[in-house]
Amino acid sequence: xxxxxxxxxxxxxxxxxxxxxxxxxxxxxxxxxxxxxxxxxxxxxxxxxxxxxxxxxxxxxxxxxxxxxxxxxxxxxxxxxxxxxxxxxxxxxxxxxxxxxxxxxxxxxxxxxxxxxxxxxxxxxxxxxxxxxxxxxxxxxxxxxxxxxxxxxxxxxxxxxxxxxxxxxxxxxxxxxxxxxxxxxxxxxxxxxxxxxxxxxxxxxxxxxxxxxxxxxxxxxxxxxxxxxxxxxxxxxxxxxxxxxxxxxxxxxxxxxxxxxxxxxxxxxxxxxxxxxxxxxxxxxxxxxxxxxxxxxxxxxxxxxxxxxxxxxxxxxxxxxxxxxxxxxxxxxxxxxxxxxxxxxxxxxxxxxxxxxxxxxxxxxxxxxxxxxxxxxxxxxxxxxxxxxxxxxxxxxxxxxxxxxxxxxxxxxxxxxxxxxxxxxxxxxxxxxxxxxxxxxxxxxxxxxxxxxxxxxxxxxxxxxxxxxxxxxxxxxxxxxxxxxxxxxxxxxxxxxxxxxxxxxxxxxxxxxxxxxxxxxxxxxxxxxxxxxxxxxxxxxxxxxxxxxxxxxxxxxxxxxxxxxxxxxxxxxxxxxxxxxxxxxxxxxxxxxxxxx
Ligand code: ADP
Numbered sequence: 001x002x003x004x005x006x007x008x009x010x011x012x013x014x015x016x017x018x019x020x021x022x023x024x025x026x027x028x029x030x031x032x033x034x035x036x037x038x039x040x041x042x043x044x045x046x047x048x049x050x051x052x053x054x055x056x057x058x059x060x061x062x063x064x065x066x067x068x069x070x071x072x073x074x075x076x077x078x079x080x081x082x083x084x085x086x087x088x089x090x091x092x093x094x095x096x097x098x099x100x101x102x103x104x105x106x107x108x109x110x111x112x113x114x115x116x117x118x119x120x121x122x123x124x125x126x127x128x129x130x131x132x133x134x135x136x137x138x139x140x141x142x143x144x145x146x147x148x149x150x151x152x153x154x155x156x157x158x159x160x161x162x163x164x165x166x167x168x169x170x171x172x173x174x175x176x177x178x179x180x181x182x183x184x185x186x187x188x189x190x191x192x193x194x195x196x197x198x199x200x201x202x203x204x205x206x207x208x209x210x211x212x213x214x215x216x217x218x219x220x221x222x223x224x225x226x227x228x229x230x231x232x233x234x235x236x237x238x239x240x241x242x243x244x245x246x247x248x249x250x251x252x253x254x255x256x257x258x259x260x261x262x263x264x265x266x267x268x269x270x271x272x273x274x275x276x277x278x279x280x281x282x283x284x285x286x287x288x289x290x291x292x293x294x295x296x297x298x299x300x301x302x303x304x305x306x307x308x309x310x311x312x313x314x315x316x317x318x319x320x321x322x323x324x325x326x327x328x329x330x331x332x333x334x335x336x337x338x339x340x341x342x343x344x345x346x347x348x349x350x351x352x353x354x355x356x357x358x359x360x361x362x363x364x365x366x367x368x369x370x371x372x373x374x375x376x377x378x379x380x381x382x383x384x385x386x387x388x389x390x391x392x393x394x395x396x397x398x399x400x401x402x403x404x405x406x407x408x409x410x411x412x413x414x415x416x417x418x419x420x421x422x423x424x425x426x427x428x429x430x431x432x433x434x435x436x437x438x439x440x441x442x443x444x445x446x447x448x449x450x451x452x453x454x455x456x457x458x459x460x461x462x463x464x465x466x467x468x469x470x471x472x473x474x475x476x477x478x479x480x481x482x483x484x485x486x487x488x489x490x491x492x493x494x495x496x497x498x499x500x501x502x503x504x505x506x507x508x509x510x511x512x513x514x515x516x517x518x519x520x521x522x523x524x525x526x527x528x529x530x531x532x533x534x535x536x537x538x539x540x541x542x543x544x545x546x547x548x549x550x551x552x553x554x555x556x557x558x559x560x561x562x563x564x565x566x567x568x569x570x571x572x573x574x575x576x577x578x579x580x581x582x583x584x585x586x587x588x589x590x591x592x593x594x595x596x597x
């Protein structure tokens with residue numbers, strides 16, 4: 001980076017400045033070539049009559065020679081590699097032309113004739129200002145340009161001092177002095193502005209490098225999270241299913257209490273996996289999907305989900321809301337609330353949690369307030385960072401430090417705002433402003449059920465479950481493609497026991513093709529993603545083609561990479577992530593088959 005003070009130029013910086021100056025002056029010298037040719041020609045009508053012919057022609061010839069030399073030198077400068085040599089050549093090129101102009105004082109000017117003197121004075125001043133524009137970026141080149149012109153003028157003045165009109169000569173010398181001074185100052189200020197430009201360029205380059213590095217780091221982080229959690233999800237899924245299959249009522253007291261502890265720990269692990277999954281989803285091109293939903297049903301469902309946790313800790317839980325319809329993304333809203341609520345419960349030992357929904361000039365705002373340990377002022381700016389966990393509250397809970405970063409990323413995605421107010425040992429309040437519209441009051445919750453279009457949330461599940469109960473499970477053919485033996489057995493056992501018609505579909509291509517001959521019409525396909533040579537998408541597409549029907553399908557996978565999420569979406573295949581409760585899978589199947597009935 002160039003130094004602040006040009007006096008402390010580094011070697012590298014000096015070279016950059018020299019190159020930039022040379023480039024500028026060479027460009028100028030090239031574009032002013034025409035002027036160096038035309039200007040002497042203009043002297044023909046001015047001086048040819050009053051100047052001895054031989055002298056005049058000799059001056060013209062000399063001028064032609066120096067113009068040609070100048071042209072040649074400019075070419076040589078380009079080819080030369082030594083920067084100092086280049087400057088010397090340029091100084092000779094510009095100085096030789098002005099030297100011939102300087103000789104003009106002795107050839108064209110009649111000292112006793114003020115008009116002749118004035119006329120050449122004007123020509124010289126014009127040359128001086130033209131040179132100033134082009135060469136004063138470099139002090140020495142400007143001197144090489146101006147000194148031959150003005151130096152010869154001084155000699156002329158000294159030789160003809162008794163005839164000269166002194167006020168004009170003094171004015172000319174003052175102009176000469178000012179030109180030198182301006183040239184010097186301009187050269188310095190040019191160097192300063194160049195130094196600033198270099199600094200800007202360097203800063204900009206550093207910014208670009210840092211930005212690219214942070215993008216790369218973010219991608220690497222997503223890939224790491226996806227890969228690291230992938231291998232763990234697979235066995236977790238089997239554990240989840242087998243835990244669900246244990247009938248704890250048959251267990252003795254001690255085994256039953258151990259079983260409940262295992263279940264609780266597994267549920268904490270599931271939550272952690274789901275948090276990682278939320279991050280992966282936010283890294284993919286997740287966009288808010290707006291629909292109409294009932295605020296009352298969402299609030300009641302949240303109250304229902306968190307009531308037990310609050311009761312266990314002896315905390316109060318209160319919701320205030322109106323029974324209104326919201327136009328917005330219910331899933332993202334719920335995700336924010338779930339994260340804020342579980343934090344509020346985790347970081348509160350006594351008192352209560354208050355959730356408020358408000359209509360703020362037609363837009364939905366909500367807040368989650370607790371009476372917990374609070375957040376120290378020094379942590380306020382850090383808590384939304386990924387993986388940040390405050391020491392102040394570390395003893396309360398073993399989290400990943402991702403909850404609030406998920407909240408803030410969703411809030412940004414929906415175009416909302418998030419504010420937090422907190423006092424240590426008194427409590428915290430997180431307030432979210434959303435752009436979601438509050439539509440109208442509802443007459444009855446059932447209206448909301450029919451208006452809620454989003455699948456697979458508990459607050460719409462009531463209607464789905466009712467309808468699904470009417471559809472006999474024994475009439476539903478569920479195709480299962482899974483290469484993990486224990487998982488496949490668990491699925492088959494669970495769904496057969498639950499009364500479905502289950503088809504075990506082979507995942508080897510030859511066996512699959514043979515199986516296609518006598519397969520019944522499927523109502524739903526449940527598949528793993530990685531199945532060996534071919535993946536779940538391939539088999540689902542084959543089955544859809546066979547029946548010429550867009551059969552609802554779902555891939556249950558441990559893979560959370562944003563690219564794969566996008567691919568499932570493109571093929572209209574739902575995705576559920578391992579680990580997931582088998583009841584949730586069943587509920588999803590019912591919802592999907594019901595909505596396609
Ligand atoms: P985690 O809860 O897993 O540690 P979060 O991203 O949800 O991660 O929260 C980051 C940090 O913010 C927490 O470690 C905690 O220190 C602080 N925090 C979040 N919510 C609250 C709250 N309601 N009360 C006190 N501290 C909180």
